[in-house]
Each structure stands twice: as C-alpha cells, then as structure tokens.
Amino acid sequence: MTQGIPASGSLLTSSQRWFDLPFYERHAPNHRNHERELPDVSSLSGWLGQELEGELGDTQWRREVERGIELGLPGADSIDDPDISCFQRGELPHWSGINTFLKLPYLEDARKVGDYDVAFVGAPFDVGTTYRAGTRFGPQGMRRISSLYTPYNFELGVDLRESLKMCDIGDVFCPANITKAHDQITNGVAHILSSGTLPMIMGGDHSIGYPCVRGVAECVEGKVGIIHLDRHVDTQEKDMDEIMHTCPWFHATNIPNCPPANLVQVGIGGWQVPRAGVRHGTSMRSTVLTIDDVETLGIDKTLEIALEVAWKGASAVYLSFDIDSVDAGFVPGTGWPEPGGYLPREALALLRGIAKEGIAAMEVVEVAPPYDISDITALLGVRAMMDVLASMVKHDKIGGKLEA
Numbered sequence: 351m352t353q354g355i356p357a358s359g360s361l362l363t364s365s366q367r368w369f370d371l372p373f374y375e376r377h378a379p380n381h382r383n384h385e386r387e388l389p390d391v392s393s394l395s396g397w398l399g400q401e402l403e404g405e406l407g408d409t410q411w412r413r414e415v416e417r418g419i420e421l422g423l424p425g426a427d428s429i430d431d432p433d434i435s436c437f438q439r440g441e442l443p444h445w446s447g448i449n450t451f452l453k454l455p456y457l458e459d460a461r462k463v464g465d466y467d468v469a470f471v472g473a474p475f476d477v478g479t480t481y482r483a484g485t486r487f488g489p490q491g492m493r494r495i496s497s498l499y500t501p502y503n504f505e506l507g508v509d510l511r512e513s514l515k516m517c518d519i520g521d522v523f524c525p526a527n528i529t530k531a532h533d534q535i536t537n538g539v540a541h542i543l544s545s546g547t548l549p550m551i552m553g554g555d556h557s558i559g560y561p562c563v564r565g566v567a568e569c570v571e572g573k574v575g576i577i578h579l580d581r582h583v584d585t586q587e588k589d590m591d592e593i594m595h596t597c598p599w600f601h602a603t604n605i606p607n608c609p610p611a612n613l614v615q616v617g618i619g620g621w622q623v624p625r626a627g628v629r630h631g632t633s634m635r636s637t638v639l640t641i642d643d644v645e646t647l648g649i650d651k652t653l654e655i656a657l658e659v660a661w662k663g664a665s666a667v668y669l670s671f672d673i674d675s676v677d678a679g680f681v682p683g684t685g686w687p688e689p690g691g692y693l694p695r696e697a698l699a700l701l702r703g704i705a706k707e708g709i710a711a712m713e714v715v716e717v718a719p720p721y722d723i724s725d726i727t728a729l730l731g732v733r734a735m736m737d738v739l740a741s742m743v744k745h746d747k748i749g750g751k752l753e754a
C-alpha cells in the first residue's frame with residue numbers, strides 16, 4: 351500500500367514513498383513538468399471577446415453616471431465611490447430602480463421618438479389567445495427582468511449603450527377588442543418606424559403579428575419579407591370566428607406588399623399545428639422549415655435559405671420571434687408550450703444571423719408571466735431582442751443618433 355505506485359513520468363526513487371512526493375508529482379507529473387507548446391487560443395471567441403472589450407469606449411456610461419449625480423444628488427459623505435448618487439438614476443444597482451426596458455429613458459412624449467435609434471414598445475394584448483391567457487403581462491415581465499442585463503455583450507464585443515440611442519416608449523393602449531387593439535398597434539408601429547426609429551415590440555399574443563406587419567408595410571416602399579420563428583404556422587383565416595393568435599400570417603400575407611412568397615417560417619412542427627393553417631399555407635406556397643430541417647441543415651444553411659426567401663425582391667424584412675418556438679422546457683411561461691423546439695442557443699444564433707442583414711422591426715410574442723418560473727421565459731425574450739440589436743450594431747445596420 352505504502353510503496354511507490356508506478357506512474358508514467360513519476361519522479362519516485364526507491365527510497366521514497368509515494369505519499370511523500372508533492373501533490374502534483376503524485377497526481378499529474380506530466381502536466382506540471384511538461385515543456386509542450388500551449389494550444390493557440392487567439393482565434394477563439396473567448397480571446398477575441400477580451401480583445402474587443404478594450405476597443406469599446408465608455409463615453410455614454412460616464413454621461414449616465416454624471417447625470418445620476420446631477421439629478422439624483424451626490425452620495426453620502428461615507429460613500430467612497432464618487433459614481434454613487436443618493437437617488438438611483440442609472441443602471442446600478444440592478445435589483446432596484448424604475449423598470450423601463452433596460453432602465454432606458456421613458457419617452458413620455460411619443461412625438462420625439464425620431465430622436466432615437468431604437469424604441470422598445472409594449473403591445474399588452476392577449477384577447478387573441480386560444481388556451482392560456484396572460485401575455486398582456488408580457489411587456490411588464492420583460493421590462494422587469496431586463497434589469498438583470500447589462501448593455502454589453504462579451505462575444506460580440508458590443509456595448510449597446512455606447513452605440514445606440516434607445517428609449518422605452520411605453521405600451522400601446524390595447525382595448526379588449528381585437529380589431530380596435532390591432533388598429534392601435536398598427537398606428538403605433540407605423541409612427542415609430544416612419545419616425546426613422548426601429549420598433550422592438552414586446553407582445554402580447556401572436557395575433558399582434560398581423561397589425562405589426564401592417565404598420566411596417568405602410569412605411570416601406572416595396573415588398574416586406576417576414577421571417578417567423580415558431581412551432582405553429584399561425585396561417586389560418588379565423589379561429590373560433592375571430593382573428594386569434596393562430597391567424598396573423600393569413601392576414602399579413604394579404605397585405606399587397608407582403609406576399610406569401612416572402613414569408614418563411616422556421617422551427618415549425620409537433621402536435622399543435624392546426625390543419626386549417628397548414629391547408630392555407632399549402633395553397634399560398636410559403637416556405638416552412640421544421641425543427642428537423644433546421645437540425646439536418648444546420649444553422650448556417652438554415653439562415654441562408656431563410657434570408658434568401660424573405661429578402662427576394664424585398665425592401666425590408668420583419669422578424670417575428672414566438673417564444674414558444676423554443677423547447678417547452680425552457681419557456682414554461684407561454685400560452686401553448688410545445689416540446690421539441692429550439693434550444694435557446696439555436697434560436698439566438700438564428701436571430702443574430704437574421705439581424706446581420708438588418709430588419710425593419712422585431713416582435714417577441716407569447717411571453718406569459720403568470721405561468722413563468724423564475725422569469726426564465728421573459729429572460730429569454732429579453733435576450734432575443736438584445737442579441738438582435740447587438741448583431742445589427744456589429745454589422746452596421748443601425749445607429750448614428752447618439753450625440754458625439
């Protein structure tokens with residue numbers, strides 16, 4: 351038991367007992383003494399992310415801190431950090447403060463939305479749900495957990511605060527009537543987009559996809575393509591006599607400059623795809639890719655197909671992300687959870703890839719906080735929007751309104 355245990359590379363001599371050796375010589379002599387070249391990690395994203403951080407400025411961060419001291423008054427004498435104000439006015443602490451999206455300025459005067467690159471807007475409407483309601487709380491759920499995020503993304507080396515002028519314009523007033531609420535949403539989206547600002551729309555159930563696209567289509571000369579990530583096709587004319595959340599793309603593709611040939615639906619499949627919607631999809635010949643297709647093709651090829659179809663002859667692309675496209679295990683807080691969908695990182699990779707080419711607007715729909723657990727569904731909804739914006743910044747598809 352006590353005599354040397356022969357191990358390759360062991361420095362044990364005959365007079366030594368195994369346990370007298372230093373720990374590393376007993377357990378990993380080859381590793382502690384080796385002279386091999388270390389692997390080159392300089393092309394990996396971990397290394398590059400660290401390099402990229404050094405290239406980011408902190409002008410806007412300094413402005414936020416100075417503004418906090420000015421408006422929130424200086425901190426107490428006992429506080430050493432000069433960046434801490436008496437009343438919180440900026441990002442820190444993450445657990446407190448007023449919950450606009452990412453604690454951005456609340457734009458009370460909607461007429462000034464054109465001053466911003468991006469406006470987050472809520473569409474708290476769930477009268478179009480066909481099973482569990484609750485997405486009327488989606489915008490507030492996403493705003494609340496957005497306070498967990500910083501505006502900086504490590505891998506992309508993007509700090510949204512330093513690149514974009516963003517605001518939270520609040521919610522569209524959505525009455526409990528589908529047609530009236532849809533009209534309100536169309537006007538809200540069209541107002542933001544026609545002001546030269548990117549609408550980032552927080553639903554709401556998926557019925558809002560129709561009025562959102564209608565608002566975009568009003569502002570775009572030429573065709574609008576739609577890329578739709580979902581488990582469900584959402585292409586039937588009516589559901590229980592109304593335009594419910596199973597219906598947005600039937601109606602959106604009847605808008606003259608939103609032809610079905612430019613609709614591509616990615617991640618479809620499972621046991622909750624109404625046959626009425628499938629029949630219509632077949633007749634209009636839109637493009638459907640299942641989760642199996644995505645797995646077979648891989649992310650890059652899937653993106654190539656989706657972008658080619660949506661952008662063919664189009665002037666703009668609308669991005670619709672239904673949170674239930676992700677496997678039900680990751681998104682309990684949704685109205686029609688369906689097992690077998692995307693892993694979160696697959697969905698995020700697709701979203702970033704779509705955003706590389708630029709989008710006219712984005713919606714995140716079907717986040718239903720009453721069924722959520724630890725805010726994880728809302729957290730993914732927020733991240734989807736953050737990743738899309740970071741990818742657009744990275745590829746010069748947005749920005750320019752920050753004062754120098």
Ligand SMILES: [Mn+2]
Pocket residue numbers: 556580582584595672
């Ligand atoms: Mn949907």
